[in-house]
Amino acid sequence: MAMSEAKSLNFIEEIIEADLQSGKHASIVTRFPPEPNGYLHIGHASSICLNFGLTQTFPGYTNLRFDDTNPSTEDTEYVESIKEDVRWLGFEWKNERYASDYFDQLYDFALQLIQKGFAYVDDSTPEEIAALKGTPTTPGTDSHYRHRTVQENLDLFTRMRNGEFPDGARTLRARIDMQHINMLMRDPILYRIKHAHHHRTGNKWCIYPMYDFAHGQSDAIEQVTHSICTMEFVPHRELYDWLINTLSLYPSRQYEFARRNINYTVTSKRKLLQLVQERKVSGWDDPRMPTISGLRRRGYTPKSIRAFCERIGIAKRDNLVDVGLLEFCVREDLNQIALRRMVVFDPVKLVLTDYTGVEWLQTENNPEDPSAGTREIPFSNTLYIERDDFMEQPPKKYFRLAPGQLVRLKSAYIVRCDEVIKDDQGVVQEIRCSHLPNSKSGADTSGVHVKGTLHWVSVAHALPVEVRLYDRLFSVEDPTDETADFMQYLNSQSLTTVPTAYAEPSLASATAQDRFQFIRKGYFVTDRDSTTQQLIFNRTVGLKDTWAKG
């Protein structure tokens, strides 16, 4: 037996291992750099697990850095939710930083660039700048303002900072090469004028750096060794390196991986925001949302999300991960920890004609975990079972209740269906059964053969609860495939509410975020809207069902 099969490394881990072995770095610094303009989603979880996970396996630490260079879209509300989500996922950052912490230094870098002749103030309008930019296949053209003197640029940039010009009147641009094959190198804009209130710096600034002039420099200031981002930033790397070299900063390196896409959902902040704003969901934490807060409210565990991120891995190719894997990961975790309870969603009455009184029967809280203990559940002659657990004319492979057939009531007795009572419409009103007195749970029933076991609830003791059943938000695998507006693919069945389900009485004490397995129904979590008067449960995920999918 091998001592330990070395877990294969992803390409970023390989790079780090090589850097550590070659002595390039003694330890590493990574960062998770969200923009506080939206809530974190499952795609971010992948990045969080990567960046923080790296410094758990290798020596070093990870910073949380907010990329807050655009005050018009950013807000502290998002800062708080992001911090909560990262912690909830189980990670702790070394330093909490903001790009806005570096505004003074960034301004100074800009001055240096101007002095070296590598930046200039441009008075062109956005339209003019776009027109002169060229296209991916045609070179750009120099701006009229490209050759201003250092003095003039210094003067104008200072006045930009001092608020002498209105929004959009001028920009500071790097002077690189308008003919460059990489469009990002065609004199990229470094600073723009925005008379906007910033969530941290208030009204101190009216010019704000662009992403490219803030991100790499922030990495360098923090001495980030491995700056990991997604593939769409590949063309930015050339500019990232150019700025670091030109300003002689700490040589942080950027590495890119492919963002993870998951089928039947969207993970774009713009699209998620649209769902929220157009009230297609109840909010950022609607249990159908792929946001971390939505998954949390849905009942997902941090552990299951980490396991998912671990399984889907990190690579550079385009991908569309099956949401079924996420569901597998949460079932895997919940199976170990969720307490079992019995709840009937769509009841039909089952009456035992040969039983009287009430018995409190003992049953296990979790067959996977004996330490979860046992509880007592009340049994009587009038019960609810699921309507679809009975069929008058069952197909051959039906294991449930049918006329003349035997079935086990979970943790109670084996019963036989003797009679069916229907109304004028032929709808079953009541199923009359007799029980096998010697078949009480735990007794030796080796002589009796029962095919199925049903969950049930005693009518007199039943607790009415609300249950919310969720399904995928979109009806197609890739709602962003662009053959139509993604909103057209919304799944109208994504939420089904069962206003009155009947639960065993022990559920009365359930409080927010308690997780359960409702036997044979799925995994559920107490919703945060739940009260002792009105218990509400969200279905996290159903049980794997090899029968239903026929």
Next chain:
RNA sequence: UGACCCAUGGUGUAACGGUAGCACUACAGAUUUUGGUUCUGUCUGUUAAGGUUCGAAUCCUUAUGGGUCAACCA
């Protein structure tokens, strides 16, 4: 009609010139007081064509396919 990135079963990901493996899914069976769990087994893969090599998923060339780049967003 340019540059850059990418290409391994249905999905995701390994194999670092030497037996194409793992997980999920699907299917079949065993066990089961949850049609759950657990266990066993099966199916399915290197985009194509050349080249280098004793040997190529891996290196080279070309083709094909997918993605990215023309925000004062990040």
